[in-house]
Amino acid sequence: MNAATALIRDTFPVGPLQCNCTIIGDPVTKKAIVVDPGGDHELILARLEKHGLKVVSIIHTHAHLDHFLASGQLKEKTGATLHLHKDDQFLWDNLKMQCELFGVPYTPVPAPDRWLSDDEELACGCGVALHTPGHTPGSMSFWFADAKLLIAGDTLFRRGVGRTDLWGGDQATIVRSIKQRLYTLDEDATVITGHGPDTRLGDEMRNNPFVRA
Incomplete structure (x- = not known):
């Protein structure tokens, strides 16, 4: 993708736990990835249609229920991996x-088609996957350098960090992931969190009460 061409980015809360779902689209090829479709598959499809995008990959920051609830339906409707x-x-x-x-209705989801790797280039050639364990052992963040955009999932929040008291969570590991992988990125980057408002990476580096650079 031409670095001078701005990505299409649409973030909105979905599902019973209001997980932030993000669509990242290439305005030239009209191909897109959907990150964390945590419910409301018809809403996600409508947003894709509004932007004229075709989703090719459905990627997950981690496998907690609130980040996957529409994944199966979205795959069925679009054929995305x-x-x-x-x-x-x-x-x-x-x-x-x-x-x-958690008392949430279960919709069956097929097995993942592909395992994400650290530093793997994402579909559309617009970003890379970063392995940032701690919230879960397989937690990922997604970095779009040209757009100065970081999707941090439940690893980093505005003035907060992900909880580590659920399955496989580890406090020392999440702190290390944030300091060594996220806080080394461009501090002008916008951070899309797993829940709640965006933040700025530099603001978290200086002001996050849990992990400072």
Whole structure:
């Protein structure tokens, strides 16, 4: 993609737990990736249609229930491939259990088509996957350097960090991921969090009460 061509970016809350779903589209090829379709597949499809985009990859920051609830329906409707880091396979394999635990209706989701790797280039050639474990063992962030855009999932929030008291979470690991992988990126970057408002990376580096650079 031409670096001078601005990405199409659309972020909106979906599902019962209001996970932030993000569409990243190439305005030239009209191909797109969808990150964390946590519900409301018809809304996601409508947003794609509004932008004239065709989704080719459905990628997940991690495999907690609120980030996948529309993945199966979205794959069925679009034929896009599902992507996840292999270290979260145990969570993906237990999605039904997660839903039952949180009282959320379970919609079956097929197995991921591909495992994400650290520093892997994403579809559309517009970004890279960063392995940022801690919230879960397979947590990923997605970095779009030309757009100065970071999708951090539940690793980093505005003045907060992801909880580590769920399956496979680890406090020391999430701190290391934030300091060594996220805080080394462009501090002018906009951070899309897993829930709630965007933030600016430099603001978190200086003001996040849990992890400072």
